[in-house]
């Protein structure tokens with residue numbers, strides 16, 4: 089059976105099905121007494137029907153907004169992805185380097201949503217700076233990657249300056265990340 093034809097797992101098992109949800113109806117999920125028992129279904133990514141904490145407190149939009157990560161929370165993660173991307177490329181582990189780059193871009197796209205005032209700069213950085221860097225990764229051209237990577241650091245720090253955070257100067261750590269084996273994996277292609 090081709091993966092396209094495989095039946096898609098329902099977000100919630102139908103009422104009367106087997107397993108933990110057996111006999112549960114949609115109405116059950118909306119009963120107040122059930123709300124604090126709702127959990128994200130990590131298999132399907134289905135969020136609970138209501139934004140209720142474990143103690144039964146229903147969160148307001150303002151509270152939900154306050155939970156969204158801003159740049160001060162996302163940037164350190166971006167820095168770690170960028171660090172790993174460099175040393176993976178230097179080890180010719182192109183699959184890993186490309187993956188780190190993709191994850192880093194996702195964090196920038198998340199920042200666009202949570203902090204819209206940076207949209208223009210983030211978009212410019214994604215296309216003008218990370219675009220050529222990604223092309224070098226795709227071509228597995230380390231010299232071009234290295235050149236573009238250095239330019240990307242300078243550009244990032246220019247943006248910090250622009251946003252009056254000139255005291256934030258990111259630098260590539262001298263050492264490769266200690267938590268990853270950077271050796272190219274034979275099955276990675």
Ligand code: HEM
Pocket residue numbers: 158159160161163164166167170206209210213240244245247248251253256258
């Ligand atoms: C690969 C590129 C980048 C890296 C590695 C990087 C790294 C960092 C780091 C490590 C911080 C400090 C976070 C902390 O500990 O508080 C930071 C903060 C910040 N970055 Fe970046 N950055 C990059 C690109 C950018 C770009 C393109 C912008 C443009 C909008 C930007 C805007 C900011 C701002 C505004 C802050 C301050 C956040 C705050 O405190 O509200 N960065 N960055």
